Amino acid sequence: MDNGVSDLDLFDGIEERRSWREDLCAGATVLRAYALAHEADLLAGVTSVCEVAPFRHMHTPGGFRMSVAMTNCGDYGWVTDRTGYRYDAIDPVSGQPWPQMPDAFLRLAQAAAAAAGFTDFTPDACLINCYEPGARMSLHQDKDEHDFRQPIVSVSLGIPAVFQFGGDARSDKPVRVPLQHGDVVVWGGPARLRYHGVLALKQATHPLLGGRRINLTLRKAA
Ligand code: MD3
Numbered sequence: 001m002d003n004g005v006s007d008l009d010l011f012d013g014i015e016e017r018r019s020w021r022e023d024l025c026a027g028a029t030v031l032r033a034y035a036l037a038h039e040a041d042l043l044a045g046v047t048s049v050c051e052v053a054p055f056r057h058m059h060t061p062g063g064f065r066m067s068v069a070m071t072n073c074g075d076y077g078w079v080t081d082r083t084g085y086r087y088d089a090i091d092p093v094s095g096q097p098w099p100q101m102p103d104a105f106l107r108l109a110q111a112a113a114a115a116a117g118f119t120d121f122t123p124d125a126c127l128i129n130c131y132e133p134g135a136r137m138s139l140h141q142d143k144d145e146h147d148f149r150q151p152i153v154s155v156s157l158g159i160p161a162v163f164q165f166g167g168d169a170r171s172d173k174p175v176r177v178p179l180q181h182g183d184v185v186v187w188g189g190p191a192r193l194r195y196h197g198v199l200a201l202k203q204a205t206h207p208l209l210g211g212r213r214i215n216l217t218l219r220k221a222a
């Protein structure tokens with residue numbers, strides 16, 4: 001479904017590139033290429049976060065090493081280890097607070113949320129996922145946040161991935177949604193607790209990111 005243009009009206013960019021919207025279902029909106037005009041600022045943000053809080057492979061409570069490497073910025077970060085998973089204000093690796101959320105992340109996410117109809121999105125956490133070929137994320141729900149009225153905004157950067165968008169039950173057959181560099185997805189309302197995952201990434205090369213995919217998910221955790 002192509003139904004128009006959504007520009008980043010919170011930005012005063014020199015050149016706005018065209019973006020188009022696809023509604024997956026009530027509450028789930030794909031804003032294709034929405035982040036492209038700001039790729040340089042977003043990647044600079046990722047680099048600065050990683051200087052303080054490098055990507056690490058965390059372990060699930062069951063003891064499995066996650067194939068996706070993760071870090072966080074903002075007031076809270078999502079962490080998992082043998083004791084369980086949670087949002088924590090302290091990075092367990094550095095023992096310090098997570099780095100501040102880069103302005104470019106916050107502005108892009110608020111503009112995207114507003115474009116999808118969520119006008120009061122106040123994210124306080126950004127999980128940054130790093131995928132290499134073969135890395136995947138199995139079907140899960142995001143339910144560690146306190147207020148499910150707030151959406152989650154996800155920004156895809158780097159090599160492509162196939163996203164699995166399931167239903168409210170784990171057994172609901174997921175639909176496949178290919179996500180490319182610059183695509184932004186807003187998940188909220190009735191879609192907020194849908195099961196979702198990412199299929200194992202295929203080998204590919206992106207001009208800016210090489211053989212990696214970075215996904216930012218901005219959330220209101222507290
Ligand atoms: C649909 N990350 O970090 S973001 C995650 O591409 C996560 O790295 C994936 O799922 C990634 O938890 C997908 C897309 C996403 C995020 C939250 C959702 C889709 C969602 C919440 C409800 C429904």
Ligand code: FE
Nearest residue numbers: 140141142196
């Ligand atoms: Fe998720």
